[in-house]
Amino acid sequence: MITTEELKENLASVEKNIEEACKKAGRDRGSVKLISVSKTNPNEVLEEAYGLGVRVFGENKVQELTGKIEYFAEHHEEQPEWHLIGHLQTNKVKYIVGKVKLIHSVDSEKLAAVIDSESKKKGVISDILVEINIGNEESKFGIDASETLELVKSIAKYPNIRVKGLMCIAPYTDDPENNRKFFKKIKKLSVDIADKNIDNVSMCELSMGMTGDYCVAIEEGATMVRVGTGIFGRRNYAI
Numbered sequence: 001m002i003t004t005e006e007l008k009e010n011l012a013s014v015e016k017n018i019e020e021a022c023k024k025a026g027r028d029r030g031s032v033k034l035i036s037v038s039k040t041n042p043n044e045v046l047e048e049a050y051g052l053g054v055r056v057f058g059e060n061k062v063q064e065l066t067g068k069i070e071y072f073a074e075h076h077e078e079q080p081e082w083h084l085i086g087h088l089q090t091n092k093v094k095y096i097v098g099k100v101k102l103i104h105s106v107d108s109e110k111l112a113a114v115i116d117s118e119s120k121k122k123g124v125i126s127d128i129l130v131e132i133n134i135g136n137e138e139s140k141f142g143i144d145a146s147e148t149l150e151l152v153k154s155i156a157k158y159p160n161i162r163v164k165g166l167m168c169i170a171p172y173t174d175d176p177e178n179n180r181k182f183f184k185k186i187k188k189l190s191v192d193i194a195d196k197n198i199d200n201v202s203m204c205e206l207s208m209g210m211t212g213d214y215c216v217a218i219e220e221g222a223t224m225v226r227v228g229t230g231i232f233g234r235r236n237y238a239i
């Protein structure tokens with residue numbers, strides 16, 4: 001398990017990198033939210049991170065996420081923000097609506113319709129992002145960039161959902177510069193969609209950039225970066 005000291009150092013170095021990337025891009029530090037991707041880490045590690053000031057966690061599995069939400073509800077007055085960043089199946093929507101700040105991974109109208117009806121049932125409005133498979137990778141979820149406008153328009157009809165922007169997972173690469181073109185493309189897509197002034201749709205959030213490429217993503221306009229390994233160290237999938 002990662003030590004508190006290591007966690008503290010990692011958080012400080014990620015923070016420093018974010019600040020530098022913001023400076024380079026002429027952006028305010030406040031315009032970028034760091035999402036600490038805590039998946040596969042046990043509650044003890046999240047507890048350490050919370051103790052070091054982390055208040056925004058990202059998780060990719062519904063069951064793991066709800067377990068962690070329950071843990072924090074039991075142990076803390078002040079609740080952190082929870083972001084669902086992984087693939088969401090329609091039959092699991094009911095477990096997270098009303099509990100997460102943002103669902104990053106909406107990639108079909110069918111899923112949006114279920115989020116809408118569950119939100120209505122719970123009397124909440126759910127904020128979502130549309131996930132784009134920017135590298136056209138077979139192994140990734142998300143829609144093709146060319147389908148984005150159409151999907152955004154169809155989701156916009158659902159009154160209990162607000163489309164807040166776009167999300168992408170860029171291909172894995174050793175050189176973050178390789179992903180700059182993808183981030184540029186998503187940024188352009190979000191600007192083009194924002195220009196259409198669709199009711200119920202804002203394109204204020206761009207969730208892009210992970211441990212390997214978040215600085216480049218910030219330079220290209222990311223408003224949310226999702227950093228796991230860079231904060232918590234290498235993941236142990238055995239737990």
Ligand SMILES: *Cc1c(COP(=O)(O)O)cnc(C)c1O
Pocket residue numbers: 037039060085086169210211212226227228229230
């Ligand atoms: C795991 C994960 C991340 C974090 O990945 P790292 O490379 O460890 O920073 C970001 N986004 C999504 C959707 C993930 O599943």
